[in-house]
Amino acid sequence: MKPTFTPFDAADYLKDEETIAAYLNAAIESGDTELLLVALKDVANARSMTQLAKDSGLARASLYKALTPGAKPQFETVMKVAGALGLKLEFHPVTQH
Template sequence: MTQYAPFDAVDYLNSEAHCTEYLAAALEDPNPDVFISALSDVARARGMTHIAKAAGLGRESLYKALTPGAKPRYETIRRLMDSLGIRLTIATA
């Protein structure tokens, strides 16, 4: 029987371009958990402890805010995105 390693997007988020495209694709999904999960993946790829510190959050608080089903406050998401160097823009469809 063939054995497969579990897929982890973090293994492929090794550049700014990859992270940007990954987050943009996740944001297109109407399910907010998809974007939150993608933010978590990008934060893990860059080092959760470092990102939490840069965002002024505890590492445990950041993990909790980025779990599926969590309803993080806008302020938390904004601080996280700022620490990741990510900016959302608005455009017409």
């Protein structure tokens, strides 16, 4: 009998704020903007893209487009998404080694 696999969906594991914050921090620490967009989209899907659209004041279709790898969303869009998800961006000095 062949094994069956279900597709992995990170959104299934993003159930609480601490996990979401850790997931997004790992994505941003990678320095890969494509990965950050994927991570933001995973969080948006975990929370409901429709609700995020309402909370952010952005159209649902615009959110999908902005959070797609290769997209170049405006900083304002990223801030609206973060705010609607109950998140904030912070800057910390980089420790030089």
